Amino acid sequence: MADNNPPTNGHGVEIRLEEVSKRYPGQKLPAVESVTMTIPAGETVVLVGPSGSGKTTTMRMINRLIEPTSGRITIGGQDVLGLDPDLLRREIGYSIQQAGLFPHMTVGENVGMVPSLLRWDRKRIRERVDEMLDLVNLDPAEFRDRYPRQLSGGQQQRVGVARALAANPPVLLMDEPFGAVDPITRGVLQDELMRLQADLGKTIVFVTHDFDEAVKLGDRIAVLGERSRILQYDTPEAILANPADDTVAGFVGAGAALKQLTLRRVREIEVSQVPTATVDEPPSALRERLGSRRGAIGLVLDRRNRPLRWATARDAGAVSSLERAGRPVEDSVAMSSTLQDALEAILTDDDGVAVVTGSRGEYVGVVDIDTVMNTIKALREEHADPGEDQS
Numbered sequence: 001m002a003d004n005n006p007p008t009n010g011h012g013v014e015i016r017l018e019e020v021s022k023r024y025p026g027q028k029l030p031a032v033e034s035v036t037m038t039i040p041a042g043e044t045v046v047l048v049g050p051s052g053s054g055k056t057t058t059m060r061m062i063n064r065l066i067e068p069t070s071g072r073i074t075i076g077g078q079d080v081l082g083l084d085p086d087l088l089r090r091e092i093g094y095s096i097q098q099a100g101l102f103p104h105m106t107v108g109e110n111v112g113m114v115p116s117l118l119r120w121d122r123k124r125i126r127e128r129v130d131e132m133l134d135l136v137n138l139d140p141a142e143f144r145d146r147y148p149r150q151l152s153g154g155q156q157q158r159v160g161v162a163r164a165l166a167a168n169p170p171v172l173l174m175d176e177p178f179g180a181v182d183p184i185t186r187g188v189l190q191d192e193l194m195r196l197q198a199d200l201g202k203t204i205v206f207v208t209h210d211f212d213e214a215v216k217l218g219d220r221i222a223v224l225g226e227r228s229r230i231l232q233y234d235t236p237e238a239i240l241a242n243p244a245d246d247t248v249a250g251f252v253g254a255g256a257a258l259k260q261l262t263l264r265r266v267r268e269i270e271v272s273q274v275p276t277a278t279v280d281e282p283p284s285a286l287r288e289r290l291g292s293r294r295g296a297i298g299l300v301l302d303r304r305n306r307p308l309r310w311a312t313a314r315d316a317g318a319v320s321s322l323e324r325a326g327r328p329v330e331d332s333v334a335m336s337s338t339l340q341d342a343l344e345a346i347l348t349d350d351d352g353v354a355v356v357t358g359s360r361g362e363y364v365g366v367v368d369i370d371t372v373m374n375t376i377k378a379l380r381e382e383h384a385d386p387g388e389d390q391s
């Protein structure tokens with residue numbers, strides 16, 4: 001962090017809040033009351049909670065845009081209350097809803113603002129601005145000299161993120177940064193943030209109202225109640241599988257089990273096998289492998305082992321070449337697909353199975369509804385409250 005500490009090279013550092021409270025002048029109750037939490041280095045922690053619960057206040061105390069009334073906050077072990085607030089803020093990236101860009105400054109000047117405050121030389125700032133615009137998928141030549149009003153909402157948000165990252169801070173605070181864009185752009189920006197974070201490993205504190213956004217982005221989620229009281233602080237999986245109380249359950253909303261499916265990848269589950277034959281084999285080969293079990297279905301693979309057609313023993317008996325047996329495989333899921341994608345494929349398949357393919361499109365196995373249900377069951381049991389009746 002600051003001058004007398006070892007440089008972080010921009011890698012995330014731990015943030016600790018110890019009994020932090022904020023009472024605004026003239027208010028009867030504190031906006032934040034005695035919050036204690038540790039945000040591990042390099043993780044994304046999402047603060048979710050209803051409007052007025054104190055999320056923004058909690059976040060802004062970390063960079064001292066709001067001064068705590070009491071308590072202690074450390075970043076990388078250093079007490080932030082002992083630092084000069086201006087210097088502190090240069091070491092913490094900050095991005096907010098509607099990007100908060102300065103309208104009279106160009107995109108380049110906005111992105112280069114903190115580096116200029118840090119007195120980097122001009123050439124280094126220019127290079128850094130272009131590097132950051134590239135990073136957030138904006139062509140520097142096209143966007144560097146434009147003004148914020150000449151950008152779409154999504155582009156402005158990207159510039160906001162580029163600006164927050166420009167001085168390579170170890171910590172990034174993001175207050176509903178994608179709140180003002182349409183759902184599709186929001187999804188794209190979320191994906192981009194996840195990709196960036198996988199490379200950068202910052203410590204990110206992210207505020208949102210949107211529980212689905214929290215599930216997607218958070219390594220951990222803190223569900224806050226009134227006065228920022230922490231109702232539950234855990235991984236998205238654990239919160240979805242076992243909400244701490246009715247308030248958290250209400251916030252998680254309907255469809256918790258379905259949301260869990262977005263957190264699991266096909267590669268993490270055990271796929272099953274069906275009988276297969278390559279397209280050059282005689283139809284009788286597939287018929288024999290399928291045996292006499294009624295309705296059993298097998299796969300015809302092409303010469304490179306890629307799934308081509310679904311066929312039953314009866315289908316195989318009705319043709320002279322497997323090239324024409326049964327029906328074509330319409331869709332497949334990859335090892336990196338989510339279980340939600342797999343479920344979608346299962347539900348739209350005539351026989352209720354999804355074929356799983358590897359990186360070259362080769363056959364790996366199949367998943368069916370039982371596999372998906374067993375996975376959800378296992379997740380629930382893994383995160384079950386020990387006191388709860390499992391029967």
Ligand SMILES: Nc1ncnc2c1ncn2[C@@H]1O[C@H](COP(=O)(O)OP(=O)(O)OP(=O)(O)O)[C@@H](O)[C@H]1O
Nearest residue numbers: 024025027031049050051052053054055056057058
């Ligand atoms: N400057 C202020 N002066 C007095 N009260 C304030 C001030 N800023 C916020 N508050 C109050 O503190 C409480 C917490 O506000 P805060 O903005 O932190 O909540 P939030 O969870 O971020 O809300 P939202 O999701 O609506 O943005 C609210 O009751 C709010 O009215």
